[in-house]
Amino acid sequence: MNPFTYTRVSNPSDAVHQVTGKSDVKFLAGGTNLIDLMKMNVQSPAELVDINSLALKRIENFGGGLRIGALASNSEVATNLMVQQRFPVLSQAILAGASHNSEIWRRSAEI
Amino acid sequence: MKQALIAGGGLAAANLLLKYSVHARSAANTVLAEQQNATPAAGTINVKLKINGKTYPLILQPQVTLLDALRERIGLTGSKKGCDRGQCGACTVLADGLRIHSCLALAAAYEGKEIVTIEGLADGDRLHPLQNAFIKHDGFQCGFCTPGQIMSAAGLLKEGCPSGMTCGVHERQHLPLWCLSGYCRCDRGGAGGQSIVLLVPCPQLF
Numbered sequence: 294m295n296p297f298t299y300t301r302v303s304n305p306s307d308a309v310h311q312v313t314g315k316s317d318v319k320f321l322a323g324g325t326n327l328i329d330l331m332k333m334n335v336q337s338p339a340e341l342v343d344i345n346s347l348a349l350k351r352i353e354n355f356g357g358g359l360r361i362g363a364l365a366s367n368s369e370v371a372t373n374l375m376v377q378q379r380f381p382v383l384s385q386a387i388l389a390g391a392s393h394n395s396e397i398w399r400r401s402a403e404i
Numbered sequence: 405m406k407q408a409l410i411a412g413g414g415l416a417a418a419n420l421l422l423k424y425s426v427h428a429r430s431a432a433n434t435v436l437a438e439q440q441n442a443t444p445a446a447g448t449i450n451v452k453l454k455i456n457g458k459t460y461p462l463i464l465q466p467q468v469t470l471l472d473a474l475r476e477r478i479g480l481t482g483s484k485k486g487c488d489r490g491q492c493g494a495c496t497v498l499a500d501g502l503r504i505h506s507c508l509a510l511a512a513a514y515e516g517k518e519i520v521t522i523e524g525l526a527d528g529d530r531l532h533p534l535q536n537a538f539i540k541h542d543g544f545q546c547g548f549c550t551p552g553q554i555m556s557a558a559g560l561l562k563e564g565c566p567s568g569m570t571c572g573v574h575e576r577q578h579l580p581l582w583c584l585s586g587y588c589r590c591d592r593g594g595a596g597g598q599s600i601v602l603l604v605p606c607p608q609l610f
Contacts, residue, residue: 296447299466299512321513328469328508329489341466343513 294328295337303346311342320344322364352376451512455480456524466512470504471495473511474521482522482551492587496552496559497521503559522551525558534558545590553588 299321302308312318318340319327330336349364352373359380361370370376371387445463453460453473460478471488474480474497483506486494490508497506498520525532534554537543544550 294467297466299449299510301513321510324508324510324513325490325505328510331467332488341510343510345513 294331295334295339297338298340299343300340301343301346305347305349308342308344308347311340315340318342323366449512451515453478453511453515453519454517455519456521457518462511464511466510468511469507470497470509470511470514470519471506474506474519480521480523483555484548484551486549486552486587492549492552493556494549494552496555498555498559498562501559501562503556520555520558522555525554532558534561549588549590 300311302311308320312320317338319336319338319342321327321341321343322345327336327341331338345364347364349362350366350369351360351362352365352370352375353360354375359375367387367390371384373384377384448463448465451462451464451473453462453470455474455478462473462477464473464477468477471483471485474483475485483497484494485507486492488495488507490505493505495505495507496503498504499509499514499517501518525535531539532554534557538550538554544553
């Protein structure tokens with residue numbers, strides 16, 4: 294993995310500020326894809342901005358549907374009662390992803 | 405004869421587990437002393453990791469994974485590097501009670517979280533019920549995947565079954581599917597070890 298600068302932000306405006314005007318920077322969320330790709334040198338950003346502290350995990354009613362926060366994990370979405378009752382295919386699709394033994398992946402991987 | 409071998413092997417394994425945890429604590433104390441007064445060199449950052457209830461002030465490059473920090477910097481080698489790709493589960497630890505693959509976790513991103521490794525499951529010299537169950541019921545062969553299997557099982561028991569699941573996975577006989585942290589080359593995909601979880605009497609053991 295290439296050396297990079299690591300920054301942790303705690304609010305959305307700081308997150309936007311950290312990436313504005315930069316071309317070689319990526320947000321770090323669950324990391325299940327990004328870290329894996331960085332280990333293989335498929336992706337090699339010079340800077341990672343850790344957004345896991347942002348309050349973006351909520352799953353809530355919105356405009357007749359649901360608004361799912363970008364940091365809600367696959368497991369949280371798949372097991373959410375509103376998702377199961379109103380959008381069951383979404384839950385089933387998430388649980389069909391990865392192998393049956395990949396609950397840890399689904400808990401780490403974020404939407 | 406087999407029971408005697410298993411019992412003896414279980415006692416030997418238990419002794420190894422106890423001796424291992426003492427050795428790990430000695431190595432950890434050495435690293436802590438070295439890091440406390442050091443100044444970060446260029447390209448490194450200060451990272452305080454809380455592992456098994458103890459805080460380790462480290463100086464790391466940002467690309468150091470939590471797994472490498474545990475094994476190479478702190479000396480806690482119970483978590484194994486199997487695939488280093490998040491697929492085998494041998495590196496499973498708990499972060500704030502949730503199971504993670506420490507090989508895909510940057511150490512810097514887990515500052516402030518309560519990390520529990522296999523070394524932290526035992527209470528002093530008293531093994532965790534899952535550890536006892538794996539020993540008593542011969543739940544491992546080579547043992548390489550075993551820390552990850554036990555940590556995944558411990559995490560599952562702590563997390564509880566997901567609420568609202570309607571596919572039956574909340575039933576106890578389905579627990580092994582949710583326990584399975586990854587891959588086992590010795591023991592039919594770890595099925596033997598996962599069955600141990602069914603033998604643990606109380607779901608709120610952690």
